[in-house]
Amino acid sequence: MRAKKSFGQHFLINQPLSKKIAYSLRMESDIKNVLEIGPGKGVLTKYLLEQDINLRVCEADKDMVTYLEDHYPKLHDNIIFLDFLKLDMSKVFDGEPFYMIGNYPYNISSQILFKMVKHRELIPEMIGMFQKEVSDRVIAPPGSRTYGVVSVLIQAFYKGENVVRVSPGSFNPPPKVNSSVIRLTRKENLDLGCDYSLFRTVVKTAFGQRRKMMRNTLKGLVKDESLLKDDYFKRRPEQLGVEEFVDLTIRIQQAQEDYKGDETSD
Numbered sequence: 524m525r526a527k528k529s530f531g532q533h534f535l536i537n538q539p540l541s542k543k544i545a546y547s548l549r550m551e552s553d554i555k556n557v558l559e560i561g562p563g564k565g566v567l568t569k570y571l572l573e574q575d576i577n578l579r580v581c582e583a584d585k586d587m588v589t590y591l592e593d594h595y596p597k598l599h600d601n602i603i604f605l606d607f608l609k610l611d612m613s614k615v616f617d618g619e620p621f622y623m624i625g626n627y628p629y630n631i632s633s634q635i636l637f638k639m640v641k642h643r644e645l646i647p648e649m650i651g652m653f654q655k656e657v658s659d660r661v662i663a664p665p666g667s668r669t670y671g672v673v674s675v676l677i678q679a680f681y682k683g684e685n686v687v688r689v690s691p692g693s694f695n696p697p698p699k700v701n702s703s704v705i706r707l708t709r710k711e712n713l714d715l716g717c718d719y720s721l722f723r724t725v726v727k728t729a730f731g732q733r734r735k736m737m738r739n740t741l742k743g744l745v746k747d748e749s750l751l752k753d754d755y756f757k758r759r760p761e762q763l764g765v766e767e768f769v770d771l772t773i774r775i776q777q778a779q780e781d782y783k784g785d786e787t788s789d
Contacts, residue, residue, distance in 0.1 A: 534563055534564060534566065534694060534695050534696075535563075535566045535567070535626050535652070535693060535694055536566070536693065536694060536695045537689075537693035538566075540687065540689065540693055541566045541567055541570060542570045543686075543687065544567060544624075544626075544650065544652065544686070544687070544704055545567045545570030545571050545573075545574075545624070546570065546574070547624075547650045547686050547704070547706065548622050548624060548648060548650050549648060549706075549708075550576075550622060550648070552647060554619075554620050554621065554622065554647065555575070555576050555577045556576070556577045556579075556615075556616040556619055556620065556621035556622065557571060557576045557577065557578050557579070557621060557622045557623075557624060558578075558579050558580070558581060558615055558616075558621050558622070558623050558624070559571060559578065559579070559580040559581070559624050559625050560580075560581050560607050560623065560624070560625035560627060560635065561581070561582065561583075561607070561625050561626060561627055561628050562580040562581075562582055562587070562591060562625070563582070563584075563587055563626070564587065564590055564591075564594075565590070565591055565594060565595055566626070567624065567625070567626060568580060568591070568595060568598070569595065571624070572595065572597050572598075577616070578598070578601060579601045579602075579603060579615060579616070580598060580601065580602055580603065581603040581605060581607050581610055581615075582602060582603070582604060583604075583605060583606045583607065585604065588602055588604045603615070607631075607635060607638075608631060608634055608635075608638065612638070612642040612645055613642075613645070619645075620644075620645045620646065620647060621645060621646065622646070622647065622648050622649070622650075623639060623646050623648075623649040623650070623651070624649070624650045624651065625650075625651055625652065626651075626652040627651050627652060627653060629653070629654050629657075629698070629700075632651075632653050632654065632657050633657065633673065635651075636651075636661065636673070636677060637676070639707075640676060640677055640679075640680060640681075643680045643681075643709060643713060644713065646709065647708070647709045648706065648707065648708050648709065649681070649706070649707040650686065650704065650705075650706050651704065651705060651707075652689065652702055652703070652704050653702065653703060653704075653705065654698070654700050654701075654702060654703075655688070655700060655701040655702055655703040656669075656700065657673075658685070658702075658703040658704075658705045659703070660673045660674055661673055661674060661677055661678075661683050661705060661707070662674070662678075662683035662684065662685065662705060665761060665762065665763060665764045666761060666762060667761070670761050671730050671733070671760075671761070672726055672727055672730045675726045675730075675765055675768055676723060676726060677707065678765045679715060679722070679765050679768075679769070680709060680710055680713055681707040681708060681709055681710065682707070682708045682709075682710060683705055683706070683707050683708075684705065684706050684708075685703060685704075685705055685706075686703075686704040686705060686706050687703070687704045688701065688702075688703050688704075689701070689702040689703060689704060690702075715769050715772075716769060716773060717769055717772040717773045717776055718772070718776055721772055721775065721776055722768070722769065722772045724744070725741065725744065725768065725771060725772045725775060726760075726768055728740055728741055728743075728744065729741060729760035729763075729768075730760045730761075733759060733760050733761060734759065735759070736756065736757060736758065736759060737755060737756045737757075737758060737759065737760060738751045738756035738757065740760075741756065741775070744775055744779075745775060745778060746778055746779055746781075747778040747781065750774060750775070750778050753774065755767065755770075755771045755774075
């Protein structure tokens with residue numbers, strides 16, 4: 524069965540590597556639910572089925588669904604035939620939390636990550652295969668060339684680490700890029716202490732012109748010009764860690780609320 528470009532498919536054929544990835548979930552809590560995304564022909568699935576877990580798989584390709592049904596009878600009634608981006612996460616395990624794993628389609632990998640963050644209360648841990656360029660951005664530290672919007676928005680809620688690097692020869696057909704498997708482990712505190720939509724806006728606006736100082740890029744969000752004298756605004760966005768972006772958002776939010784309060788009193 525040939526891989527389809529429309530689904531961004533590259534079949535993992537390295538069996539020892541597949542087994543290592545499938546057993547990489549730490550599952551340190553009593554949660555047994557696991558969702559595999561894009562199982563394809565089941566190279567990870569077969570090793571996941573060896574484990575004491577409650578496995579469901581989400582696959583958008585009808586041909587692959589048929590293949591899985593024929594080759595993995597244990598998956599009976601546990602195959603979700605749907606584009607993951609259209610999946611209602613709250614219904615996968617009837618509202619129960621679950622782990623996420625997959626050799627993700629590279630053409631929607633960033634969207635998968637942001638959907639995970641959106642439903643972070645359900646997902647304590649994720650193992651995923653990504654294009655190395657994407658995985659490097661996800662776990663990049665402040666000050667690095669690859670540190671940016673994706674880094675901050677994901678690291679606000681998850682701690683990332685490399686699991687294994689993967690060469691193109693481990694796939695059929697081989698992709699034109701190197702790949703990497705990373706682990707994202709949810710942080711204990713999911714309350715940033717600020718409005719999340721404003722946090723996203725601050726981060727995206729700041730990195731929109733990453734070579735400029737933030738007093739130039741963020742001035743449209745700041746109602747109190749005296750706030751622009753703060754040290755944060757004398758720096759470029761890649762120089763701020765996640766906690767500093769949170770603190771900056773709290774200050775901007777407070778300034779906006781004070782400004783609205785002054786308008787109301789007038």
